[in-house]
Amino acid sequence: MTASATYRGRFAPSPTGPLHAGSLVAALASWLDARAHGGTWIVRIEDVDTPRCMPGADALILEQLAACGLVSDEPVVWQSQRGAHYQAALDALIEQGDAYPCGCSRKDIEAALLAEGITRERHHGAVYPGTCRPDHGGLQGKSARAWRFAIASPGNLHWFDRRLGAQKQKVATEVGDFVLKRADGLWAYQLAVVVDDTAQGITHVVRGEDLADNTARQMLLQQALHLPQPIYLHTPLVLGENGEKLSKQNGAQALDLSDPIAALAHAARTLRLSPTSATTVPQALAHWTEAWDA
Numbered sequence: 001m002t003a004s005a006t007y008r009g010r011f012a013p014s015p016t017g018p019l020h021a022g023s024l025v026a027a028l029a030s031w032l033d034a035r036a037h038g039g040t041w042i043v044r045i046e047d048v049d050t051p052r053c054m055p056g057a058d059a060l061i062l063e064q065l066a067a068c069g070l071v072s073d074e075p076v077v078w079q080s081q082r083g084a085h086y087q088a089a090l091d092a093l094i095e096q097g098d099a100y101p102c103g104c105s106r107k108d109i110e111a112a113l114l115a116e117g118i119t120r121e122r123h124h125g126a127v128y129p130g131t132c133r134p135d136h137g138g139l140q141g142k143s144a145r146a147w148r149f150a151i152a153s154p155g156n157l158h159w160f161d162r163r164l165g166a167q168k169q170k171v172a173t174e175v176g177d178f179v180l181k182r183a184d185g186l187w188a189y190q191l192a193v194v195v196d197d198t199a200q201g202i203t204h205v206v207r208g209e210d211l212a213d214n215t216a217r218q219m220l221l222q223q224a225l226h227l228p229q230p231i232y233l234h235t236p237l238v239l240g241e242n243g244e245k246l247s248k249q250n251g252a253q254a255l256d257l258s259d260p261i262a263a264l265a266h267a268a269r270t271l272r273l274s275p276t277s278a279t280t281v282p283q284a285l286a287h288w289t290e291a292w293d294a
């Protein structure tokens with residue numbers, strides 16, 4: 001592995017609860033990849049969706065990471081402090097005609113889809129039918145609630161994932177014009193993540209596979225804002241007993257930090273790294289950095 005002073009990676013947890021076995025996999029993988037490349041690793045707290053955030057979870061997550069030897073190389077950034085940057089990006093998109101106000105409620109969207117004979121696919125949010133797009137007549141008397149990205153091209157967006165290989169998504173028809181600023185005034189993850197990955201000079205994004213299908217949306221925003229595109233790697237998910245992705249929403253337990261090496265070893269197994277006989281956290285991390293092959 002060539003050491004690269006320019007590699008900058010990050011771990012970007014949403015503080016909706018403490019770290020669990022699933023989130024530690026992404027944290028460890030992003031840290032190992034940064035170390036294996038001789039790069040910088042940054043923690044960013046993604047607390048834009050304030051109603052879903054748990055008070056104190058940010059501090060708890062940082063403590064849990066520290067117990068596992070994973071400490072940000074630069075001061076931790078909180079997205080809740082960065083609204084002005086997201087607004088500047090939204091203003092640029094509006095100015096270019098790449099964002100438009102939307103007056104639709106969830107019910108309006110469902111009704112418009114139903115009128116077109118489209119029923120919602122399982123596990124997929126409703127694809128926005130474009131009701132308020134300027135080329136469909138715009139707000140038509142409704143008041144603006146949210147801001148959406150105007151997807152210009154109906155075609156496939158192709159990208160490459162270091163683990164999953166060639167990927168493609170037709171964002172226009174699979175997702176639709178997605179929200180940049182929500183009706184409740186909160187910033188959408190897609191815009192915040194793109195602005196911050198650039199602001200922090202992130203060259204490599206390593207995160208859980210559940211976010212892989214968000215990548216094309218983020219690339220469209222990067223293209224529209226003329227921002228550099230990081231290289232992506234999506235890590236395997238830890239599945240719960242029901243076979244579903246372990247998540248805070250389905251009651252994943254907080255990491256047990258009485259034995260951080262065991263917690264790290266579990267994450268390392270998910271990443272198919274070899275077991276270690278190390279007895280300290282730094283030794284264990286050094287072992288897996290040595291074994292990391294990406």
Ligand code: GLU
Nearest residue numbers: 012013014046193207211
């Ligand atoms: N904040 C997101 C999460 O906790 C991760 C975002 C990212 O890594 O791009 O799921």
